[in-house]
Amino acid sequence: MSQALHTPPPTATAPAESPAELAARYGLSVSGARPSLPEYVRQLWERRHFIAAFATAKLTAQYSQAKLGQIWQVMNPLLNAAVYYFIFGVLLGTKQGVPDYIPFLVTGVFVWTFTQSSIMSGTRAISGNLGLVRALHFPRAALPISFCLQQLQQLLFSMAALVLILFCVGVPVSASWLLAIPALVLQFTFNAGLSMIMARMGAKTPDIAQLMPFVLRTWMYVSGVMWSIDKLAKSSHMSHSVKVVLQVNPGAVYIDLMRFALIDSFHASQLPPHVWAAATGWALLVGVGGFIYFWKAEERYGRG
Template identity: 75%
Template sequence: MSQVLDTPPPAPAATEPAAAASSEDLAALAARHGLSVSGARPSLPRYLRQLWARRHFIGAFATAKLTAQYSQAKLGQVWQVMTPLLNAAVYYFVFGLLMQTSRHVEDYVPFLVTGVFVWTFTQSSLMAGTRAVSGNLGLVRALHFPRAALPVSFCLQQLQQLLFSLAALAVILLAFGVPPAPSWALAVPALVLQFVFNAGASMVLARLGARIPDLSQLMPFLLRTWMYASGVMYSIHHMAGEQSDLPPWVAPLLQANPAAVYIDLMRFALIDSFHADQLPDHVWLLATGWALLAGVGGFIYFWKAEETYGRG
Protein backbone atom coordinates (compact mmCIF):
# COMPACT_ATOMS: atom_id res chain seq x y z
CA MET A 1 0.00 0.00 0.00
CA SER A 2 1.22 3.44 -0.81
CA GLN A 3 1.32 6.09 1.78
CA VAL A 4 -0.20 9.42 0.79
CA LEU A 5 1.45 12.45 2.29
CA ASP A 6 -0.67 15.58 2.48
CA THR A 7 1.17 18.91 2.57
CA PRO A 8 0.03 21.17 5.34
CA PRO A 9 -2.11 24.11 4.27
CA PRO A 10 -0.26 27.44 4.01
CA ALA A 11 -0.46 29.79 6.99
CA PRO A 12 -2.98 32.57 6.51
CA ALA A 13 -1.47 35.90 5.46
CA ALA A 14 -1.59 38.74 7.93
CA THR A 15 -4.56 40.92 7.28
CA GLU A 16 -4.45 44.67 7.02
CA PRO A 17 -6.47 45.19 10.23
CA ALA A 18 -3.91 43.12 12.12
CA ALA A 19 -1.06 45.22 10.70
CA ALA A 20 -2.88 48.40 11.61
CA ALA A 21 -3.49 47.11 15.11
CA SER A 22 0.20 46.30 15.42
CA SER A 23 1.08 49.86 14.39
CA GLU A 24 -1.38 51.23 16.91
CA ASP A 25 0.15 49.03 19.60
CA LEU A 26 3.62 50.38 18.77
CA ALA A 27 2.38 53.95 18.83
CA ALA A 28 0.70 53.36 22.19
CA LEU A 29 3.86 51.73 23.53
CA ALA A 30 5.98 54.71 22.41
CA ALA A 31 3.52 57.18 23.93
CA ARG A 32 3.42 55.24 27.20
CA HIS A 33 7.19 55.47 27.56
CA GLY A 34 7.46 59.08 26.38
CA LEU A 35 9.21 58.24 23.11
CA SER A 36 9.01 60.40 19.99
CA VAL A 37 10.34 60.39 16.45
CA SER A 38 14.00 61.35 16.42
CA GLY A 39 14.59 64.70 14.69
CA ALA A 40 10.89 65.50 14.35
CA ARG A 41 10.03 69.17 14.04
CA PRO A 42 8.71 70.56 17.34
CA SER A 43 5.85 73.00 17.54
CA LEU A 44 6.72 76.64 16.97
CA PRO A 45 6.30 77.71 20.64
CA ARG A 46 8.40 74.74 21.80
CA TYR A 47 11.02 75.54 19.16
CA LEU A 48 11.24 79.11 20.47
CA ARG A 49 11.71 77.82 24.02
CA GLN A 50 14.44 75.44 22.87
CA LEU A 51 16.23 78.26 21.07
CA TRP A 52 16.02 80.55 24.13
CA ALA A 53 17.32 77.75 26.35
CA ARG A 54 20.44 77.58 24.17
CA ARG A 55 21.12 81.34 24.20
CA HIS A 56 24.38 80.79 26.09
CA PHE A 57 25.54 78.32 23.44
CA ILE A 58 24.66 80.84 20.72
CA GLY A 59 26.69 83.57 22.41
CA ALA A 60 29.67 81.33 23.12
CA PHE A 61 29.64 79.91 19.58
CA ALA A 62 29.57 83.41 18.06
CA THR A 63 32.43 84.62 20.26
CA ALA A 64 34.52 81.53 19.50
CA LYS A 65 33.99 81.98 15.76
CA LEU A 66 34.95 85.65 15.99
CA THR A 67 38.11 84.85 17.97
CA ALA A 68 39.17 82.10 15.56
CA GLN A 69 38.43 84.12 12.43
CA TYR A 70 41.78 85.93 12.38
CA SER A 71 43.76 83.61 14.65
CA GLN A 72 46.24 82.77 11.87
CA ALA A 73 46.91 86.41 10.95
CA LYS A 74 49.77 88.29 12.59
CA LEU A 75 47.61 91.36 13.25
CA GLY A 76 44.88 89.15 14.68
CA GLN A 77 41.66 90.93 15.63
CA VAL A 78 42.92 94.23 14.18
CA TRP A 79 41.62 92.97 10.83
CA GLN A 80 38.08 93.26 12.19
CA VAL A 81 38.50 97.02 11.79
CA MET A 82 41.09 97.13 9.03
CA THR A 83 39.03 95.18 6.48
CA PRO A 84 36.06 97.61 6.27
CA LEU A 85 38.44 100.59 6.55
CA LEU A 86 40.44 99.39 3.55
CA ASN A 87 37.21 98.86 1.62
CA ALA A 88 36.16 102.41 2.51
CA ALA A 89 39.54 103.73 1.30
CA VAL A 90 39.08 102.00 -2.07
CA TYR A 91 35.53 103.31 -2.44
CA TYR A 92 36.69 106.82 -1.53
CA PHE A 93 39.36 106.73 -4.23
CA VAL A 94 36.99 105.40 -6.90
CA PHE A 95 33.76 107.21 -6.04
CA GLY A 96 34.91 110.18 -3.99
CA LEU A 97 37.89 111.25 -6.10
CA LEU A 98 37.53 109.74 -9.57
CA MET A 99 33.73 109.95 -9.90
CA GLN A 100 33.40 113.07 -7.73
CA THR A 101 30.35 111.86 -5.80
CA SER A 102 31.79 113.61 -2.75
CA ARG A 103 30.84 117.01 -4.23
CA HIS A 104 27.18 116.38 -3.47
CA VAL A 105 27.64 115.02 0.07
CA GLU A 106 28.67 117.00 3.13
CA ASP A 107 31.10 115.19 5.48
CA TYR A 108 31.71 112.62 2.78
CA VAL A 109 34.32 110.54 4.63
CA PRO A 110 32.09 109.94 7.70
CA PHE A 111 29.17 109.42 5.30
CA LEU A 112 31.11 106.79 3.34
CA VAL A 113 32.69 104.98 6.30
CA THR A 114 29.33 104.72 8.08
CA GLY A 115 27.75 103.26 4.95
CA VAL A 116 30.56 100.74 4.46
CA PHE A 117 30.51 99.56 8.10
CA VAL A 118 26.73 99.17 8.23
CA TRP A 119 26.57 97.47 4.83
CA THR A 120 29.38 95.08 5.81
CA PHE A 121 27.24 93.96 8.77
CA THR A 122 24.41 92.92 6.46
CA GLN A 123 26.68 91.50 3.76
CA SER A 124 28.73 89.35 6.15
CA SER A 125 25.62 88.13 7.99
CA LEU A 126 23.96 86.94 4.80
CA MET A 127 27.11 85.33 3.43
CA ALA A 128 27.65 83.45 6.70
CA GLY A 129 23.97 82.53 6.87
CA THR A 130 24.08 80.95 3.42
CA ARG A 131 26.55 78.33 4.71
CA ALA A 132 25.27 78.17 8.28
CA VAL A 133 23.81 74.67 7.82
CA SER A 134 25.66 73.33 4.77
CA GLY A 135 29.03 74.36 6.19
CA ASN A 136 28.41 72.80 9.62
CA LEU A 137 26.98 69.40 8.73
CA GLY A 138 29.24 67.62 11.23
CA LEU A 139 27.81 69.67 14.08
CA VAL A 140 24.25 69.34 12.78
CA ARG A 141 24.48 65.53 12.50
CA ALA A 142 26.32 65.00 15.79
CA LEU A 143 24.25 67.11 18.19
CA HIS A 144 20.56 67.71 18.74
CA PHE A 145 19.75 71.42 19.02
CA PRO A 146 17.47 73.90 17.23
CA ARG A 147 19.20 74.51 13.92
CA ALA A 148 18.15 78.19 13.94
CA ALA A 149 20.89 78.66 16.52
CA LEU A 150 23.46 78.51 13.71
CA PRO A 151 22.34 81.45 11.51
CA VAL A 152 21.50 83.48 14.62
CA SER A 153 24.95 82.88 16.08
CA PHE A 154 26.63 83.90 12.82
CA CYS A 155 24.63 87.14 12.80
CA LEU A 156 25.62 87.72 16.42
CA GLN A 157 29.25 87.20 15.44
CA GLN A 158 28.94 89.89 12.76
CA LEU A 159 27.24 92.22 15.24
CA GLN A 160 30.17 91.80 17.63
CA GLN A 161 32.54 92.59 14.79
CA LEU A 162 30.51 95.70 13.90
CA LEU A 163 30.79 96.95 17.49
CA PHE A 164 34.59 96.87 17.16
CA SER A 165 34.27 98.83 13.91
CA LEU A 166 31.98 101.41 15.50
CA ALA A 167 34.75 102.30 17.96
CA ALA A 168 36.97 103.14 14.97
CA LEU A 169 34.06 104.98 13.35
CA ALA A 170 33.68 107.18 16.44
CA VAL A 171 37.34 108.18 16.14
CA ILE A 172 36.87 108.99 12.43
CA LEU A 173 33.79 111.10 13.18
CA LEU A 174 35.66 113.11 15.80
CA ALA A 175 38.70 113.49 13.53
CA PHE A 176 36.54 115.00 10.77
CA GLY A 177 34.81 117.45 13.09
CA VAL A 178 31.58 115.58 13.76
CA PRO A 179 30.83 116.17 17.46
CA PRO A 180 29.10 113.68 19.77
CA ALA A 181 25.38 114.34 20.07
CA PRO A 182 22.34 112.87 21.86
CA SER A 183 21.22 111.52 18.48
CA TRP A 184 24.02 108.94 18.70
CA ALA A 185 21.70 106.99 21.03
CA LEU A 186 19.43 106.35 18.01
CA ALA A 187 22.12 104.01 16.70
CA VAL A 188 21.04 101.41 19.28
CA PRO A 189 17.45 100.82 18.04
CA ALA A 190 18.66 101.08 14.44
CA LEU A 191 21.20 98.29 15.04
CA VAL A 192 18.63 96.16 16.87
CA LEU A 193 16.23 96.40 13.92
CA GLN A 194 19.03 95.67 11.46
CA PHE A 195 20.12 92.64 13.49
CA VAL A 196 16.58 91.22 13.43
CA PHE A 197 16.39 91.80 9.67
CA ASN A 198 19.80 90.20 9.10
CA ALA A 199 18.96 87.18 11.26
CA GLY A 200 15.67 86.57 9.45
CA ALA A 201 17.21 86.93 6.00
CA SER A 202 20.09 84.65 7.07
CA MET A 203 17.64 81.93 8.09
CA VAL A 204 15.97 82.09 4.68
CA LEU A 205 19.36 81.75 2.98
CA ALA A 206 20.44 79.01 5.40
CA ARG A 207 17.47 76.85 4.37
CA LEU A 208 18.03 77.56 0.68
CA GLY A 209 21.78 76.99 1.02
CA ALA A 210 21.21 73.63 2.69
CA ARG A 211 19.42 72.45 -0.47
CA ILE A 212 21.29 74.47 -3.12
CA PRO A 213 25.05 74.37 -2.44
CA ASP A 214 25.79 76.58 -5.45
CA LEU A 215 23.94 79.47 -3.80
CA SER A 216 27.07 80.39 -1.84
CA GLN A 217 28.90 80.93 -5.15
CA LEU A 218 26.12 83.16 -6.49
CA MET A 219 25.71 85.29 -3.36
CA PRO A 220 28.77 87.56 -3.84
CA PHE A 221 27.39 88.77 -7.18
CA LEU A 222 23.90 89.33 -5.77
CA LEU A 223 25.25 91.18 -2.74
CA ARG A 224 27.54 93.37 -4.83
CA THR A 225 24.57 94.41 -6.98
CA TRP A 226 22.52 95.10 -3.86
CA MET A 227 25.35 97.22 -2.42
CA TYR A 228 25.42 99.48 -5.51
CA ALA A 229 21.66 99.99 -5.12
CA SER A 230 21.90 100.83 -1.41
CA GLY A 231 23.61 104.22 -1.44
CA VAL A 232 26.77 103.07 0.31
CA MET A 233 29.03 105.33 -1.76
CA TYR A 234 26.55 108.00 -2.90
CA SER A 235 23.48 109.88 -1.69
CA ILE A 236 20.20 108.33 -2.81
CA HIS A 237 18.45 111.55 -1.73
CA HIS A 238 20.57 113.59 -4.16
CA MET A 239 20.33 111.04 -6.97
CA ALA A 240 16.55 110.87 -6.63
CA GLY A 241 16.13 114.67 -6.47
CA GLU A 242 13.91 116.81 -8.64
CA GLN A 243 16.58 117.18 -11.34
CA SER A 244 17.14 113.44 -11.58
CA ASP A 245 16.78 111.70 -14.91
CA LEU A 246 15.67 108.46 -13.27
CA PRO A 247 12.17 107.10 -13.94
CA PRO A 248 9.73 108.21 -11.21
CA TRP A 249 9.32 104.69 -9.79
CA VAL A 250 13.06 104.17 -9.19
CA ALA A 251 13.51 106.73 -6.39
CA PRO A 252 10.89 105.26 -4.00
CA LEU A 253 12.25 101.77 -4.71
CA LEU A 254 15.82 102.79 -3.84
CA GLN A 255 14.73 104.62 -0.69
CA ALA A 256 12.61 101.67 0.51
CA ASN A 257 15.52 99.26 0.03
CA PRO A 258 16.05 97.73 3.53
CA ALA A 259 19.85 98.01 3.37
CA ALA A 260 19.57 101.70 2.43
CA VAL A 261 17.03 102.28 5.22
CA TYR A 262 19.35 100.96 7.94
CA ILE A 263 22.40 102.74 6.48
CA ASP A 264 20.58 106.08 6.38
CA LEU A 265 19.24 105.62 9.90
CA MET A 266 22.80 105.16 11.18
CA ARG A 267 23.96 108.21 9.22
CA PHE A 268 21.11 110.27 10.66
CA ALA A 269 22.02 109.11 14.16
CA LEU A 270 25.77 109.73 13.93
CA ILE A 271 26.36 112.56 11.41
CA ASP A 272 24.91 115.96 12.28
CA SER A 273 24.99 117.16 8.64
CA PHE A 274 22.74 114.27 7.58
CA HIS A 275 19.27 115.71 8.15
CA ALA A 276 15.82 114.18 8.49
CA ASP A 277 14.74 115.47 5.06
CA GLN A 278 17.24 113.05 3.50
CA LEU A 279 15.37 110.08 4.97
CA PRO A 280 12.37 108.39 3.32
CA ASP A 281 8.94 109.08 4.78
CA HIS A 282 8.01 107.11 7.92
CA VAL A 283 11.53 105.68 8.03
CA TRP A 284 11.23 104.10 11.50
CA LEU A 285 8.00 102.33 10.53
CA LEU A 286 9.70 101.16 7.36
CA ALA A 287 12.71 99.85 9.28
CA THR A 288 10.46 98.08 11.79
CA GLY A 289 8.35 96.58 9.03
CA TRP A 290 11.38 95.15 7.23
CA ALA A 291 12.70 93.72 10.52
CA LEU A 292 9.39 92.04 11.35
CA LEU A 293 8.86 90.74 7.83
CA ALA A 294 12.33 89.22 7.59
CA GLY A 295 12.65 88.21 11.24
CA VAL A 296 9.28 86.51 11.73
CA GLY A 297 8.88 85.28 8.17
CA GLY A 298 12.45 84.00 7.96
CA PHE A 299 12.19 82.22 11.30
CA ILE A 300 8.98 80.40 10.34
CA TYR A 301 10.36 79.54 6.90
CA PHE A 302 13.49 78.03 8.48
CA TRP A 303 11.53 76.17 11.19
CA LYS A 304 9.28 74.44 8.65
CA ALA A 305 12.28 72.48 7.30
CA GLU A 306 13.84 71.76 10.71
CA GLU A 307 13.69 67.96 10.37
CA THR A 308 15.42 67.98 6.96
CA TYR A 309 18.69 69.66 7.93
CA GLY A 310 21.69 67.36 7.84
CA ARG A 311 19.88 64.57 5.99
CA GLY A 312 20.44 63.33 2.49
Protein backbone atom coordinates (compact mmCIF):
# COMPACT_ATOMS: atom_id res chain seq x y z
CA MET A 1 0.00 0.00 0.00
CA SER A 2 1.50 3.29 -1.08
CA GLN A 3 1.66 6.22 1.25
CA ALA A 4 0.39 9.54 -0.19
CA LEU A 5 2.74 12.42 0.15
CA HIS A 6 1.02 15.65 1.02
CA THR A 7 2.97 18.74 -0.02
CA PRO A 8 2.03 22.07 1.50
CA PRO A 9 0.32 24.48 -0.88
CA PRO A 10 2.67 27.08 -2.38
CA THR A 11 2.69 30.38 -0.55
CA ALA A 12 2.29 33.61 -2.52
CA THR A 13 5.45 35.75 -2.49
CA ALA A 14 5.17 39.53 -2.29
CA PRO A 15 6.37 41.36 -5.44
CA ALA A 16 9.81 42.85 -5.17
CA GLU A 17 9.89 46.57 -4.40
CA SER A 18 11.22 48.92 -7.03
CA PRO A 19 14.30 51.04 -6.23
CA ALA A 20 12.08 54.12 -6.02
CA GLU A 21 9.79 52.44 -3.48
CA LEU A 22 12.73 51.25 -1.40
CA ALA A 23 14.21 54.75 -1.41
CA ALA A 24 10.89 56.25 -0.34
CA ARG A 25 10.48 53.67 2.46
CA TYR A 26 13.90 54.44 3.91
CA GLY A 27 13.76 58.20 3.41
CA LEU A 28 16.37 58.38 0.65
CA SER A 29 16.36 61.11 -2.00
CA VAL A 30 18.03 61.53 -5.38
CA SER A 31 21.51 63.02 -5.14
CA GLY A 32 21.57 66.43 -6.81
CA ALA A 33 17.81 66.47 -7.40
CA ARG A 34 16.34 69.81 -8.42
CA PRO A 35 14.68 71.56 -5.47
CA SER A 36 11.45 73.49 -5.79
CA LEU A 37 11.74 77.03 -7.06
CA PRO A 38 11.10 78.70 -3.66
CA GLU A 39 13.59 76.33 -2.01
CA TYR A 40 16.11 77.09 -4.74
CA VAL A 41 15.76 80.83 -4.11
CA ARG A 42 16.20 80.22 -0.39
CA GLN A 43 19.40 78.22 -0.97
CA LEU A 44 20.79 80.97 -3.16
CA TRP A 45 20.04 83.59 -0.51
CA GLU A 46 21.81 81.48 2.12
CA ARG A 47 24.90 81.49 -0.11
CA ARG A 48 24.86 85.23 -0.86
CA HIS A 49 28.12 85.72 1.04
CA PHE A 50 29.81 83.04 -1.05
CA ILE A 51 28.52 84.67 -4.26
CA ALA A 52 29.90 88.06 -3.24
CA ALA A 53 33.24 86.64 -2.05
CA PHE A 54 33.65 84.51 -5.19
CA ALA A 55 32.98 87.53 -7.43
CA THR A 56 35.47 89.70 -5.54
CA ALA A 57 38.13 86.98 -5.61
CA LYS A 58 37.74 86.50 -9.36
CA LEU A 59 37.98 90.23 -9.94
CA THR A 60 41.10 90.53 -7.78
CA ALA A 61 42.79 87.58 -9.49
CA GLN A 62 41.94 88.82 -12.98
CA TYR A 63 44.91 91.15 -13.23
CA SER A 64 47.08 89.70 -10.45
CA GLN A 65 49.88 88.79 -12.90
CA ALA A 66 49.99 92.24 -14.55
CA LYS A 67 52.48 94.80 -13.30
CA LEU A 68 49.87 97.55 -13.21
CA GLY A 69 47.49 95.23 -11.36
CA GLN A 70 43.96 96.51 -10.78
CA ILE A 71 44.64 99.69 -12.77
CA TRP A 72 43.76 97.63 -15.85
CA GLN A 73 40.18 97.46 -14.58
CA VAL A 74 39.90 101.12 -15.64
CA MET A 75 42.50 101.17 -18.42
CA ASN A 76 40.89 98.44 -20.55
CA PRO A 77 37.53 100.17 -21.12
CA LEU A 78 39.27 103.55 -21.49
CA LEU A 79 41.57 102.20 -24.20
CA ASN A 80 38.57 100.70 -25.98
CA ALA A 81 36.82 104.07 -25.81
CA ALA A 82 39.91 105.79 -27.23
CA VAL A 83 40.02 103.38 -30.19
CA TYR A 84 36.30 103.85 -30.87
CA TYR A 85 36.67 107.63 -30.61
CA PHE A 86 39.40 107.65 -33.25
CA ILE A 87 37.62 105.28 -35.66
CA PHE A 88 34.02 106.37 -35.27
CA GLY A 89 34.25 109.88 -33.86
CA VAL A 90 37.15 111.19 -35.96
CA LEU A 91 37.36 109.04 -39.10
CA LEU A 92 33.65 108.36 -39.58
CA GLY A 93 32.44 111.60 -38.06
CA THR A 94 29.77 110.18 -35.74
CA LYS A 95 30.58 112.88 -33.17
CA GLN A 96 29.10 115.57 -35.41
CA GLY A 97 25.94 116.96 -33.84
CA VAL A 98 26.39 115.00 -30.59
CA PRO A 99 27.09 117.30 -27.61
CA ASP A 100 29.67 116.07 -25.09
CA TYR A 101 30.64 113.26 -27.42
CA ILE A 102 33.51 112.01 -25.24
CA PRO A 103 31.35 111.26 -22.15
CA PHE A 104 28.61 110.12 -24.53
CA LEU A 105 30.99 107.54 -26.03
CA VAL A 106 32.69 106.53 -22.77
CA THR A 107 29.33 105.95 -21.06
CA GLY A 108 28.21 103.78 -23.96
CA VAL A 109 31.43 101.74 -23.93
CA PHE A 110 31.37 101.19 -20.16
CA VAL A 111 27.70 100.21 -19.97
CA TRP A 112 27.96 97.96 -23.02
CA THR A 113 31.10 96.28 -21.66
CA PHE A 114 29.12 95.38 -18.53
CA THR A 115 26.51 93.53 -20.61
CA GLN A 116 29.04 91.97 -22.98
CA SER A 117 31.34 90.66 -20.25
CA SER A 118 28.42 89.32 -18.20
CA ILE A 119 27.20 87.28 -21.16
CA MET A 120 30.64 85.97 -22.10
CA SER A 121 31.53 84.95 -18.55
CA GLY A 122 28.06 83.44 -18.09
CA THR A 123 28.49 81.32 -21.21
CA ARG A 124 31.47 79.59 -19.57
CA ALA A 125 30.10 79.65 -16.00
CA ILE A 126 29.28 75.93 -15.91
CA SER A 127 31.47 74.46 -18.65
CA GLY A 128 34.53 76.32 -17.35
CA ASN A 129 34.02 75.29 -13.71
CA LEU A 130 33.14 71.61 -13.97
CA GLY A 131 35.56 70.67 -11.20
CA LEU A 132 33.74 72.94 -8.75
CA VAL A 133 30.31 71.87 -10.00
CA ARG A 134 31.09 68.16 -9.62
CA ALA A 135 32.91 68.43 -6.31
CA LEU A 136 30.48 70.54 -4.27
CA HIS A 137 26.74 70.67 -3.84
CA PHE A 138 25.36 74.20 -4.17
CA PRO A 139 22.78 75.97 -6.35
CA ARG A 140 24.48 76.24 -9.72
CA ALA A 141 22.90 79.64 -10.41
CA ALA A 142 25.41 81.00 -7.92
CA LEU A 143 28.09 80.79 -10.63
CA PRO A 144 26.55 82.94 -13.40
CA ILE A 145 25.21 85.38 -10.80
CA SER A 146 28.64 85.75 -9.21
CA PHE A 147 30.26 86.33 -12.61
CA CYS A 148 27.68 89.00 -13.35
CA LEU A 149 28.36 90.58 -9.95
CA GLN A 150 32.06 90.55 -10.79
CA GLN A 151 31.35 92.56 -13.95
CA LEU A 152 29.21 95.00 -11.95
CA GLN A 153 32.14 95.59 -9.62
CA GLN A 154 34.32 96.13 -12.70
CA LEU A 155 31.82 98.70 -13.99
CA LEU A 156 31.84 100.58 -10.69
CA PHE A 157 35.63 100.95 -10.94
CA SER A 158 35.20 102.25 -14.47
CA MET A 159 32.49 104.69 -13.36
CA ALA A 160 35.05 106.42 -11.17
CA ALA A 161 37.05 107.20 -14.32
CA LEU A 162 33.85 108.30 -16.07
CA VAL A 163 33.06 110.79 -13.30
CA LEU A 164 36.55 112.24 -13.69
CA ILE A 165 35.97 112.60 -17.45
CA LEU A 166 32.64 114.33 -16.81
CA PHE A 167 34.36 116.85 -14.54
CA CYS A 168 37.12 117.45 -17.11
CA VAL A 169 34.66 118.28 -19.91
CA GLY A 170 32.61 120.55 -17.67
CA VAL A 171 29.55 118.38 -17.05
CA PRO A 172 28.09 119.57 -13.70
CA VAL A 173 27.04 117.33 -10.83
CA SER A 174 23.29 116.90 -10.96
CA ALA A 175 20.55 115.23 -8.92
CA SER A 176 19.83 113.15 -12.02
CA TRP A 177 23.02 111.19 -11.27
CA LEU A 178 20.95 109.29 -8.68
CA LEU A 179 18.97 107.78 -11.56
CA ALA A 180 22.07 105.74 -12.36
CA ILE A 181 21.28 103.53 -9.33
CA PRO A 182 17.91 102.13 -10.52
CA ALA A 183 19.28 101.96 -14.07
CA LEU A 184 22.16 99.77 -12.88
CA VAL A 185 19.82 97.59 -10.80
CA LEU A 186 17.63 96.95 -13.85
CA GLN A 187 20.62 96.30 -16.09
CA PHE A 188 22.16 93.91 -13.56
CA THR A 189 18.88 91.96 -13.39
CA PHE A 190 18.75 91.79 -17.18
CA ASN A 191 22.42 90.78 -17.46
CA ALA A 192 22.10 88.11 -14.76
CA GLY A 193 19.09 86.55 -16.48
CA LEU A 194 20.83 86.53 -19.86
CA SER A 195 23.97 85.15 -18.23
CA MET A 196 21.99 82.24 -16.78
CA ILE A 197 20.37 81.52 -20.15
CA MET A 198 23.79 81.40 -21.79
CA ALA A 199 25.20 79.33 -18.89
CA ARG A 200 22.64 76.59 -19.50
CA MET A 201 23.19 76.68 -23.26
CA GLY A 202 26.97 76.74 -22.82
CA ALA A 203 26.87 73.80 -20.42
CA LYS A 204 25.23 71.66 -23.11
CA THR A 205 27.04 73.12 -26.13
CA PRO A 206 30.45 74.63 -25.20
CA ASP A 207 31.02 75.74 -28.81
CA ILE A 208 28.55 78.56 -28.22
CA ALA A 209 31.37 80.42 -26.45
CA GLN A 210 33.21 80.61 -29.78
CA LEU A 211 30.18 82.07 -31.55
CA MET A 212 29.18 84.66 -28.98
CA PRO A 213 31.90 87.28 -29.76
CA PHE A 214 30.48 87.65 -33.28
CA VAL A 215 26.90 87.90 -32.00
CA LEU A 216 27.87 90.45 -29.35
CA ARG A 217 29.89 92.53 -31.80
CA THR A 218 26.86 92.78 -34.09
CA TRP A 219 24.62 93.65 -31.14
CA MET A 220 27.05 96.39 -30.08
CA TYR A 221 26.98 98.06 -33.49
CA VAL A 222 23.17 98.37 -33.42
CA SER A 223 23.00 99.54 -29.78
CA GLY A 224 24.20 103.10 -30.31
CA VAL A 225 27.44 102.70 -28.38
CA MET A 226 29.43 104.90 -30.77
CA TRP A 227 26.62 106.81 -32.45
CA SER A 228 23.29 108.43 -31.57
CA ILE A 229 20.21 106.35 -32.36
CA ASP A 230 18.00 109.41 -31.82
CA LYS A 231 19.99 111.47 -34.34
CA LEU A 232 19.93 108.68 -36.92
CA ALA A 233 16.18 108.11 -36.48
CA LYS A 234 15.45 111.79 -37.08
CA SER A 235 17.75 112.26 -40.06
CA SER A 236 17.33 109.01 -42.02
CA HIS A 237 14.50 107.59 -44.09
CA MET A 238 14.46 104.20 -42.37
CA SER A 239 11.08 102.60 -41.72
CA HIS A 240 9.23 103.20 -38.47
CA SER A 241 9.51 99.52 -37.48
CA VAL A 242 13.31 99.61 -37.77
CA LYS A 243 13.43 102.75 -35.61
CA VAL A 244 11.29 101.09 -32.95
CA VAL A 245 13.48 97.96 -32.93
CA LEU A 246 16.63 100.08 -32.50
CA GLN A 247 15.08 102.13 -29.70
CA VAL A 248 13.66 99.24 -27.65
CA ASN A 249 16.80 97.13 -28.08
CA PRO A 250 17.76 96.42 -24.43
CA GLY A 251 21.41 97.17 -25.07
CA ALA A 252 20.46 100.67 -26.24
CA VAL A 253 17.83 101.17 -23.53
CA TYR A 254 20.26 100.78 -20.62
CA ILE A 255 22.93 102.85 -22.35
CA ASP A 256 20.47 105.70 -22.97
CA LEU A 257 19.28 105.62 -19.37
CA MET A 258 22.84 105.98 -18.07
CA ARG A 259 23.53 108.80 -20.51
CA PHE A 260 20.37 110.59 -19.43
CA ALA A 261 21.34 110.17 -15.76
CA LEU A 262 24.95 111.36 -16.07
CA ILE A 263 25.23 113.71 -19.06
CA ASP A 264 23.54 117.10 -18.71
CA SER A 265 23.26 117.65 -22.48
CA PHE A 266 21.48 114.32 -23.05
CA HIS A 267 17.82 115.34 -22.73
CA ALA A 268 14.67 113.35 -22.09
CA SER A 269 13.56 114.04 -25.66
CA GLN A 270 16.39 111.79 -26.87
CA LEU A 271 15.05 108.81 -24.95
CA PRO A 272 12.66 106.36 -26.60
CA PRO A 273 9.02 106.50 -25.43
CA HIS A 274 8.30 104.73 -22.12
CA VAL A 275 11.99 104.00 -21.62
CA TRP A 276 11.70 103.13 -17.92
CA ALA A 277 8.85 100.74 -18.66
CA ALA A 278 10.95 99.12 -21.39
CA ALA A 279 13.96 98.81 -19.07
CA THR A 280 11.81 97.27 -16.32
CA GLY A 281 10.08 94.95 -18.76
CA TRP A 282 13.35 93.65 -20.18
CA ALA A 283 14.75 93.15 -16.66
CA LEU A 284 11.71 91.16 -15.49
CA LEU A 285 11.30 89.16 -18.69
CA VAL A 286 14.94 88.15 -19.07
CA GLY A 287 15.87 88.18 -15.37
CA VAL A 288 13.00 86.04 -14.08
CA GLY A 289 12.65 84.00 -17.27
CA GLY A 290 16.40 83.30 -17.39
CA PHE A 291 16.41 82.23 -13.75
CA ILE A 292 13.56 79.75 -14.26
CA TYR A 293 15.11 78.47 -17.50
CA PHE A 294 18.40 77.81 -15.69
CA TRP A 295 16.71 76.23 -12.66
CA LYS A 296 14.85 73.69 -14.81
CA ALA A 297 18.16 72.05 -15.80
CA GLU A 298 19.71 72.22 -12.32
CA GLU A 299 20.13 68.47 -11.86
CA ARG A 300 21.84 68.04 -15.24
CA TYR A 301 24.76 70.43 -14.73
CA GLY A 302 28.10 68.67 -14.39
CA ARG A 303 26.76 65.35 -15.66
CA GLY A 304 28.67 63.60 -18.42
